[in-house]
Amino acid sequence: MDRTTVALARKEESIGKKVRLQGWVRTRRDSKGGFSFLELNDGSCFGNVQIVADANLSNYESEVKKLAVGCSVTVEGEVLKSPAKGQATEVKASSVIVHGWCDAETYPIQKKGASFEFLRTVAHLRTRTNTFGAVARVRNCVSNSIHQFFQEQGFLYIHAPIITASDCEGAGEMFRVTTIDPAKPPLLDGKVDYSHDFYGKPTYLTVSGQLQGEIFACGMGKVYTFGPTFRAENSNTARHLSEFWMIEPEMAFYDLYDNMTLAEAFIKRLIADALAKCPEDMAFFAERIDKECLKRAESVLKTSFLRVTYTEAIDILLKSGKTFEYPVKWGMDLQSEHERFLTEQHFKNTVILHDYPRTLKPFYMRVNDDGKTVRAMDVLVPGVGEIIGGSQREERLAVLEERMRETGLDPTHYWWYLDLRRYGTVPHSGFGLGLERVLLFLTGMANIRDVIPFPRTPKSAEF
RNA sequence: UCCCCGAUAGCUCAAUGGUAGAGCAACCGGCUGUUAACCGGUUUGUUGUAGGUUCGAGUCCUACUCGGGGAGCCA
DSSP states (O other), X not given: OEEOOHHHHTXXXXXXXXXXXXXXXXXXXXXXXXXXXXXXXXXXXXXXXXEEEOTTXXXXXXXXXXXXXXXXXXXXXXXXXXXXXXXXXXXXXXXXEEEEOOOTTXXXXXXXXXXXXXXXXXXXXXXXXXXXXXXXXXXXXXXXXXXXXXXXXXXXXXOOOSEXXXXXXXXXXXXXXXXXXXXXXXXXXXXEOGGGSTTSSOEEEOSOSHHHHHHHHHHHSEEEEEEEEEOOOOOOSTTOOSEEEEEEEEEETOXXXXXXXXXXXXXXXXXXXXXXXXXXXXHHIIIIIOTTHHXXXXXXXXXXXXXXXXXXXXXXXXXXXXXXXXXXXXXSOOOHHHHHIIIIIXXXXXXXXXXXXXXXXXXXXXXXXXXXXXXXXXXXXXXXXXXXXEEEBOOOHHHHHHHHHHTTOOGGGGHHHHHXXXXXOOOEEEEEEEHHHHHHXXXXXXXXXXXXXXXXXXXXXXX
16 A cells, blocks of 8 residues: 555545555544544645544444544545545545544634634644645745756756855844853953954854855856845844845856846746646635735746846936825935835736945945946836845946945955955956745735744844 | 823723613524524623822813824834
8 A cells, every 4th residue: 555645645647546644633524324534734735625424333433433623643544536525535444544633622723714823833743734835835836936947047056055144235133153151251342352262253044045156157257046034123024034045146258147047037937836836725725815926926927037227217206296105306215105106006917126326225235337336236016015135236346346345334344345355356247036935925824924934033032 | 202192891992070871792592504603691891000180080170101193213
């Protein structure tokens, strides 16, 4: 007898096979003639398989009739064509072994009506719900597509460090990494002396693998990182986490337009794969979570991303006749309301905004010939907003040093970063994509805390 | 971090400053190739925490904690 999955047992081609299934009971319904239906789920797919458990099972009265939500079982039996509506197959059990009972009195997961806020407080059990099972499968699918896409295109997967000493690019507050005893730190002139710390200097959790990505790109061509990223920013929104997963490709000899082309192909590949490989999960999201999510995904998939400069965008906003809370003016940072207007009302499409004022962007972005703007790009999708941020990097040593001083950074701290420009410099580009932002877009889930298994946010690091 | 809103049974929510309730779940019984099964009955409370006002506070006031919506920071 083959061990198999619920996903396989639900398929018509399994009819006639003897199978062993192992999973968790979702519900039990007792029926006439004294037999019972069990809905079994093992995480392999969205749907459950219906088990028909007959009264002649030796443990029918003693155990089967007591099964309830959450109990774990091994079922052996034959896959049959189901005579009833709702499923193609069902499994006629020849034996049901109970591994773990589940006291319905105290088990927090019930058959209906739990809010996501509540389920977050039982994140160790929420994987057993329809929604979080579906999120986990789509997240897995996207993660797999990320590697496949880059591997097929000849990118090298590199592992950027998690611990870093570079207080880089002002990408927000950083978490400090230290072994110093906070109760009695070594002091020098009244300040903490980090020369006695583990690394002999202050260190932090990474806020980006970009600088290390550039090192590898400027020697090996096309690379990408895919790993956790940490921001100690006190952000309390449905779109921010203090620990999240980011994908950062970095490509030598790519200009900003090559970068845009790659970003568009990449996003479209992730969407196409999710639609093709997780149809049941996606259908569930469209039916129960966000009616627009399938339509939105398909529309992003089939339309070309628009490329609009910052200056053009400002012009559009000025001519829109709309009054915004933040008045529009060249040189200002675009606010959420402006981005939403552009993607959701004006263009009704995915938009790549590029060539932002230099004063708004970090030191490493390449300065345009006009001297006023830099080769930055943000990909804005309807519904979620900024999903990608990237740029062509400044490859000219003198300009880069000048930009560092301009933004208050000491070039000597970045000697290795400057060496990449000092020795055999090349034009290069890259971007960062937030995995959870993609999942928000695909699933239509409203809160980023519900598309990562164990969300870390200010005041919250349970599980 | 700022503005607004909220926290009542295991869950989802009611309750003019005057005896704390419903639906679901659970439990007991019935019925049934069932599909969020159905029908009848039973049980369920330190009203987020700490103070205050009042004869009397779930309700009014203050602080705190956590959550939600919006904003900022960004991915």
